[in-house]
Amino acid sequence: MSLFDRLLGIDRRWIFLFVVLAVTIPILAPLGLPVTTTGSTRAAFDYIESLAPGDIVWLSFDYGPSSAPENDPMAEGFLRHCFLKNVRVVVCALYPLGGLGLANASVARVAAEFPEKKYGTDYVNLGYKDGAEAVMRRLGENIEDAFPTDVNGQPISNMPIFQPKHQTIPSGDAGMGGNVAGIRTIGQFKLVFTVATGLIGEYWITLVNAQFGTPVIIGPTAVSAPKYYAFIGSGQLKGMLGGMKGAAEYEQLIARKYPQMAKFYRSTRLFTGTKGMDAQTGIHAVIILFIFLGNVAFLLGRRQGRT
Amino acid sequence: MELLGTWIAAFMTLAVLSFLYKDNPIFRFAESLFAGVSLGYYVGITLDQTLKPNLFEPLATNFSLNWDLMIAGLLGAFLYMRYVPRIGWIARYGLAIYVAYYIGVEFTRKLHGEVLPQMARTILPVRGFDFSGIEAFFTSPGMLALGAIIGTYSVLVYFFFSKEHNAVTRPIARLGVWFLMISFGAAFGFTVMGRVALLIGRLNFLIFDWIYPTFGV
Amino acid sequence: MTGLHFDTGRVLLLVCFGIVPLVGIALGLLAPSLRRQMPLIVAFVAGIVPILSLYIPKRFLSAAGEGMSPRLDQYLIIVAGFALPLGIVNVIQINARKVGRTEKGWVFSLVLLIGLLVMGAFGIYGAVSGAGIGFLPDGSSTPFQWMTDWLFRPLQATIFSLLAFFMASAAFRAFRARNVEATILLVAAVLVMAGRVPLFDLLAYPFPPLQPAAASLSQMMGRVTEWIMDGPNSAAQAGIIIGAALGAAAMAIRVILGIERSYLGLGKGD
């Protein structure tokens, strides 16, 4: 048996071993490969940077456990970014299978990193609601209709986070015809950030942005990212973090702007998009290498067979 | 409870991954348990999330508006007639309505939702070529339009069945196969990332939730 | 409580899918040939309802919540819910027999049955008792949720993650330059894979002077990838979709008209 035949007939378990190594090593010891930032990520980052302290934004967990490795770093990066900028964050989950668990875990993780942030004042977790489209429509009329209580069953009506930014704003909200003060509808939010796998992300654009005008940034999985380019082109999206690569780019932009985060993102106790991107690069390299070796062996073997 | 859960989850993760080395009793244990538990899971889900909100609760809370759901219950019950040998054919009613309705939905989805809009997408003006450079040429609107048209139509020609391909259609069908191959290769390469993300997720769990806490890193 | 709602849509549904089948069953008990024909007639009606509803917005046909089409959709979600026990009975039959006869691998059948019974019991309890199958009011998990989180989901995710390995081994074996078609497949796959990640940055990692060149090469590969995906790839996909959709539509017509009936276990002659 020639060397070529042996290479062609290599036990696939050797390939599996290389795959494991290519993923594990970067998780344990990140390389921090330079990720070139794409325009859509920069646009998202710049828009969030342009928010003022005290502004209020909405973060929706619209993905399930199967895409958590791609999506978690986006949601957590956004939460950190908002906390660093003293922007108030309202969190909800609209993905039916497991979205709530992911939201709870991510919020708990990031909140623990920022002990000075107060629940109910700086951020709130409204939990899961079924029927994403209907929920969004109701958010455009009255948030309290859609989410009467937060995830723990506390009524949201008295939470300080929903009070107006400047207490001096005169009551008598435009168009509401009553004495309404504070944040009542999704239209008053400065931004919706949806971290999404399926259709729900699109609803935020075609429903909430189109009807209530709230700016939207999306963090889709890599598979669904291409279809959102059209929305960026048409201005319906302020920006996008496309897949794990987008998450890594966003992390690097945050780390560049806020030096304290650079240190944090290098720590080993945490999974980040940057590490994920290292692992991705490693595996892609391993697969391409094996394809290359396989073809070299195949072509040389064929030539040898002919002569 | 959480510690116990982490250990169970870690054990199951490793048990499944061991299948990559070779089939073994530990994998088979995990596989069998998974088959059983998953079926039990859907028992709970079907009762609590399908039958309860769609049948039992509507009947109990607003019968006057939802009395007709009894028809659905009847059709569902027909399915069980399979177990009565001599009148097993009654099950056909439940099945036939179920299948035919969704096939009707598929018909609308295919013709109205796929054929016409996808055809509309190929109707592009073949104009606007840019010869100033390689990249500019390939990304110029005329070139993109031409590529989309040739790709789609040659693949369609490949899917002709009722005539043997002739001197004209055979090369076009061959070109269609090449387009298919580009698409399959590209889609394969594109998907690697998503699948690897899943593996990263599992290894994350093993490393950050199980190994590190256990060894106090 | 007001009287029952008897709008046109519901009444038609009652007639077509309640009364006609019952009459058909009664007749079928007398005349065996009707056991085959009546279901096909009822199927025809069920099949054209959604098609008519696409074009006719009349309330009795298409209105949300009361039109025949949306209402029938509701029914069939319920019918599908009734189907699960058909599978469960089979699983219990097969595995109980293996355990009973202590056939080879009976232990695993026992494990399966225990898993099914325990998880199923928690699920039924949660649904029936009203405690639910998710979280309790104090935020703690129900046993069903606990098993979902620590047993079901990790197993699901791990099986799913096996794909990362199988992608690698399938790529190694399949992407060989055997002939023109296989070479095209290979080149497209490698180009796209190389364009999705900063591959050249990885190669240039040990050589800092080369890094800027590698970065711009990576970016170029990214653009090539995008071009392949949006250009030839989506064109071919459109071709597959159009062809398959026409084939599917023709098949749908055959099913609705009762020409294609193998799904009922009926042959051509029946």
Next chain:
Amino acid sequence: MRWAIRHCLLAVLVFASAAVGAPTGTLTPPPPELPAPDQFVAKDRPSDSGNSILLTWKDPPALPTGTTFEARRAEPPAYEWTKIADVNAGVGRYVDASAKDGVVYRYELRARHADLADTLGLAGAVGPAVVSDPVASHDDWIRLERMNSLVASLAFLVLLMGSIWMAGRGSQLFIRRIAGLNAVDEAIGRATELGRKVIYVPGIQPPGDIQTVASLAILGHVARATARYGTELDVPNRDPLTFTTARETVRAAYLAEGRPDLFREEMVNYITYDQFAYVAAVAGRMVREKPAANFFVGHFFAEALILAETGQTTGAIQIAGTADPSQLPFFVAACDYTLIGEELYAAGAYLSREPVLLGSIRGTDLAKVILLLLGLAGIVSATLGNNWAVSLLKTQ
């Protein structure tokens, strides 16, 4: 007339009450007036299931930025104005989906601005209101915007039925070679020689999925072949309804071949409803029982590659088929033969050579010819600047 009077009265009342509450003694410059909306029309929304009224209007010129339009509705018997919506400028339409069929409404529209001081001294400025004619909603018989799709469906139906009818009258019908289907008998023959079983996976979707129906038709042929050769057949299932239908299909096939004695119920078995637990069990079964031939035909998702790669290592001949482009690359990479897209639907005709089915293949081919010609004509005229074909094909 009554309406106009009512409205004037209302305005006067508002004016009076505002004047009483207006601050005195301060002299402010006259604030800019908000203009009234143009061409305000309320009518039944066409092509719908009723209970909706469509309001349309044009924004007047020189509208200050930030202006919204307030729509109000009055209904019998009280005819009091109630607000129904605020619509941003530039939109120009609003659908009142809270209407009831047969009730006669009137609508009123006026501009509103939060930042401009009102001539009346109220918070927020309002422009003059325009009132619609009385209007009632009803449900319609046809969706006009779907006429193109309706015509296409009917044309397709005629084409198909015509071809089937012609085939029934004995016109000669041809079907080109499909490699994956020629291999079916070879694969089953090999299993017979080796004395090992054939696994057939009919996808993981319910039988309401058209690909599952196509798969069941192919299963019928495979089962007839295994009945003929006396080869063992194994059909594991994820969907319970597909499970019961597959069992009937296989039973009928064994009966048709005159071998009901060889049919056993366990041939078609149920595993579990979870996609991944299902694939784990089937993969384990393939590794342990080493079938000689695997068929993966139907609608698959992520499990496709797990099945195909595991089967590949056991050395089985693998024939796959799916119409879903997302899983085709994996079957193509890991199986010996793959039915691509429409080939899946042509398989039944190919295997049975029944005139009716062959006729239906001819019908879809004719539809393709027409679409291609239409498309080419559309492209030529689009290049020349006329986009009629896109508007003809676009569906809503």
